Amino acid sequence: xxxxxxxxxxxxxxxxxxxxxxxxxxxxxxxxxxxxxxxxxxxxxxxxxxxxxxxxxxxxxxxxxxxxxxxxxxxxxxxxxxxxxxxxxxxxxxxxxxxxxxxxxxxxxxxxxxxxxxxxxxxxxxxxxxxxxxxxxxxxxxxxxxxxxxxxxxxxxxxxxxxxxxxxxxxxxxxxxxxxxxxxxxxxxxxxxxxxxxxxxxxxxxxxxxxxxxxxxxxxxxxxxxxxxxxxxxxxxxxxxxxxxxxxxxxxxxxxxxxxxxxxxxxxxxxxxxxxxxxxxxxxxxxxxxxxxxxxxxxxxxxxxxxxxxxxxxxxxxxxxxxxxxxxxxxxxxxxxxxxxxxxxxxxxxxxxxxxxxxxxxxxxxxxxxxxxxxxxxxxxxxxxxxxxxxxxxxxxxxxxx
Numbered sequence: 138x139x140x141x142x143x144x145x146x147x148x149x150x151x152x153x154x155x156x157x158x159x160x161x162x163x164x165x166x167x168x169x170x171x172x173x174x175x176x177x178x179x180x181x182x183x184x185x186x187x188x189x190x191x192x193x194x195x196x197x198x199x200x201x202x203x204x205x206x207x208x209x210x211x212x213x214x215x216x217x218x219x220x221x222x223x224x225x226x227x228x229x230x231x232x233x234x235x236x237x238x239x240x241x242x243x244x245x246x247x248x249x250x251x252x253x254x255x256x257x258x259x260x261x262x263x264x265x266x267x268x269x270x271x272x273x274x275x276x277x278x279x280x281x282x283x284x285x286x287x288x289x290x291x292x293x294x295x296x297x298x299x300x301x302x303x304x305x306x307x308x309x310x311x312x313x314x315x316x317x318x319x320x321x322x323x324x325x326x327x328x329x330x331x332x333x334x335x336x337x338x339x340x341x342x343x344x345x346x347x348x349x350x351x352x353x354x355x356x357x358x359x360x361x362x363x364x365x366x367x368x369x370x371x372x373x374x375x376x377x378x379x380x381x382x383x384x385x386x387x388x389x390x391x392x393x394x395x396x397x398x399x400x401x402x403x404x405x406x407x408x409x410x411x412x413x414x415x416x417x418x419x420x421x422x423x424x425x426x427x428x429x430x431x432x433x434x435x436x437x438x439x440x441x442x443x444x445x446x447x448x449x450x451x452x453x454x455x456x457x458x459x460x461x462x463x464x465x466x467x468x469x470x471x472x473x474x475x476x477x478x479x480x481x482x483x484x485x486x487x488x489x490x491x492x493x494x495x496x497x498x499x500x501x502x503x504x505x506x507x508x509x510x511x512x513x514x515x516x517x518x519x520x521x522x523x524x525x526x527x528x529x530x531x532x533x534x535x536x537x538x539x
Contacts, residue, residue, distance in 0.1 A: 149234060434485070435488075
């Protein structure tokens with residue numbers, strides 16, 4: 138059966154995202170006669186996934202869980218953003234997928250494995266009636282990625298198009314200072330989750346003197362690779378998955394992808410494991426480190442909206458924040474620069490534009506000006522603690538609104 142004949146009108150098509158987007162397959166499908174009235178479900182990472190599915194086929198609507206610059210420019214009537222935390226996205230896709238498009242590759246031993254993103258793989262596999270895989274002949278699969286049963290695949294499309302990679306960000310002076318302050322909050326044996334961007338990279342770069350750290354999160358990047366390779370991250374203290382480094386997706390360089398092909402202790406798991414509170418609560422000293430667009434004087438966090446525009450999504454940060462508070466010795470840290478737009482706008486604000494995380498989800502806020510320990514602080518004291526780590530030119534105005 139020809140590739141295009143696997144599609145039917147009205148189907149919901151889940152396309153694997155981030156570094157496992159099947160780009161060669163998508164290009165091939167764009168030039169084939171597909172039926173109308175398709176809905177693409179997608180969790181794009183803006184720096185990696187640039188396909189505008191609203192123009193892929195007409196009409197084609199898109200349901201994203203995360204916004205990207207590409208989708209921000211797409212026809213608004215065709216983009217139906219769905220705010221949903223990653224653990225819930227897994228459950229959603231367990232019953233809302235007709236067709237699953239993904240990428241697979243052979244590992245170093247010739248076994249067929251999933252490519253470098255397992256976040257929602259098991260959910261889509263359980264739900265979809267049609268499964269189409271791009272077999273990437275230009276990639277060696279991560280040694281810790283899930284094995285694939287070729288008998289479950291309805292169609293295999295071969296492509297040698299390289300998997301999407303991400304250039305490692307270069308932290309500026311403010312991010313470096315934040316990295317140092319956060320690193321001082323990390324203890325030997327803690328288990329870490331970090332997000333995407335210059336600040337998480339700066340934090341990880343400052344942990345070279347720490348010992349027996351663990352990794353359990355949604356992302357492994359180049360900075361995480363270095364800590365594992367140097368022996369700072371061992372996972373030896375983890376009660377769950379000891380000695381293993383748990384992640385959902387790979388976001389980084391060609392060197393990172395090549396290293397993972399030889400590193401079976403980095404295990405790619407679905408969001409029903411990486412973001413599952415009942416799993417994380419077993420990890421003593423679990424530290425969730427995430428960034429934000431704004432934090433207000435109540436301690437509420439906006440991580441997704443600027444000037445009325447949806448720029449990202451809820452993602453998985455709140456899953457980790459809440460689970461951190463369940464773990465013995467766990468902490469939820471939000472790290473952000475004190476200002477934006479060249480210092481003209483404060484990120485510490487009287488009221489956030491959109492509440493991504495509640496004031497009860499945050500333990501510690503860090504800017505380049507200091508550390509605010511919010512856990513157990515009453516309202517007035519937490520406002521004062523946040524004002525003290527705002528950029529100095531904004532503190533007086535914030536004090537008048539606290």
